[in-house]
Amino acid sequence: MKRLMTAALAGLLMAGAWASTEPSEKDAIAMAERGASFIKQHGKDEMMKRITAKDPDFVQGSLYVDMRDISTGIVLAHPYNPTIVGKDLTDVPDASGKKYRREIIELAAKKGKGWVDYMYKNPQSGKIEPKTTYILRVGDVVLEAGIYKK
Known part of the structure; x- marks a missing residue:
């Protein structure tokens, strides 16, 4: 009976792990690093x-990964919001008033990588939600890969 309960519990735990499709901080870091490797091999264009x-x-x-110029703050590429590409939104605040893009650029310039928290529209839910984004400097650009906090 004990073996059966242990097997059942293990099965439930594994099913829960497979059912969890929410990306993690680890996934965001891996995606940004994959982007950095790609840029080094194929270029930012x-x-x-x-x-x-x-x-x-x-x-x-x-x-997802998006990309901005570290000197100007101009968005170079964004998969879900093409209307912001080519724009400098550095000092445009999020829904809570935080100038997170300025923080992203400053962190990238000083440390080359790190995390920034802010509010942003989730492309899956369509709602403004808390987000944390891993930023990674690659030459003169910043790659950003974030996850929404639940």
């Missing part, structure tokens, strides 16, 4: 094309 085309290596539901 090709990376921008991949992001825009929603390449599954860089766009997986609510987890």
